Amino acid sequence: RDDYREFLELVLVFLGGAPHYQFKKPGAVSHARWMAKVIYSLKIYMFQDQFHLSQIQRTSLRYVCLFIVIVYVKFGFTSPMTEKAPHQDLQLLQEINRFSSIHASISKRAMTKISNHLWYLSPEAAVFALFDSDVSEEV
Structure with a gap:
């Protein structure tokens, strides 16, 4: 778009x-x-x-x-890449947490907002990570 x-x-x-x-x-x-x-x-x-x-x-x-x-x-x-979603959401949470060193308030609000959208992370959905080429085979 x-x-x-x-x-x-x-x-x-x-x-x-x-x-x-x-x-x-x-x-x-x-x-x-x-x-x-x-x-x-x-x-x-x-x-x-x-x-x-x-x-x-x-x-x-x-x-x-x-x-x-x-x-x-x-x-x-x-984010539209379904198989990458679980791993990317973890990375996003880490980046938001790192951003707290720049602006703690924005980081905290972003963490709260994104946490409202993690409902889909379940054992069943975590299987998608097996198809993510960015996740190592050891995981």
Whole structure:
């Protein structure tokens, strides 16, 4: 989908690449769509001088964007691979935990949110990990 492509392009711009990027006009924001919020956060951060943001808002937005590019980008694009889900969710939890050294509050809230979505991790579903090429044979 186009929003995933736009997200990756914005991550590149955020990290200092893609200097001639053509920003797209903002679309609708849905409370159900995390990707729309991610895209808006990155765009607002990049155009923060054109908004009336307090210093606290700027700082908070910077940490949200850091979470997006350090933690979320990898897992947001590999999550549709069913056989990788159990192993990747464990890695995601580890990355969120590591992010606490950068911003403990965001890490704690992200951990709480992702924990609400781990209901599927059962002995039956863990079998999918046997088909994940990233999991060593010793496991």
